[in-house]
Amino acid sequence: MDMRKMVFVTGFARGGTSWLRSCIASHPDIEKIPKEMVIFRNCNDRKEIERIIDQAIQEHGLKAPFYVNKAPANAPYVGKACRLFPEAKFIYIIRDPRDVFISHKRGNQK
Numbered sequence: 001m002d003m004r005k006m007v008f009v010t011g012f013a014r015g016g017t018s019w020l021r022s023c024i025a026s027h028p029d030i031e032k033i034p035k036e037m038v039i040f041r042n043c044n045d046r047k048e049i050e051r052i053i054d055q056a057i058q059e060h061g062l063k064a065p066f067y068v069n070k071a072p073a074n075a076p077y078v079g080k081a082c083r084l085f086p087e088a089k090f091i092y093i094i095r096d097p098r099d100v101f102i103s104h105k106r107g108n109q110k
């Protein structure tokens with residue numbers, strides 16, 4: 001996997017990561033990897049992470065020049081991820097906490 005083709009979106013839950021991933025994936029050269037890949041928490045092996053990403057791309061039949069994935073659970077590990085893959089793109093979205101609160105109230109989470 002050429003990690004220059006990856007864009008990782010992370011942030012806090014209900015922070016707008018799904019919306020941002022969809023915006024990025026609206027570009028004709030970018031496809032979204034639909035399943036959230038929480039891959040930086042327990043794995044420090046670059047080759048293993050690349051294998052997991054390749055597998056997800058193949059599972060979903062994606063063929064674009066670039067890919068975007070979002071996983072809020074990767075947020076605490078974004079520093080480690082940046083060191084492992086300095087050639088990849090990382091976007092850490094921060095949403096106004098008042099909007100997050102409203103989103104939680106409107107959603108089906110308590």
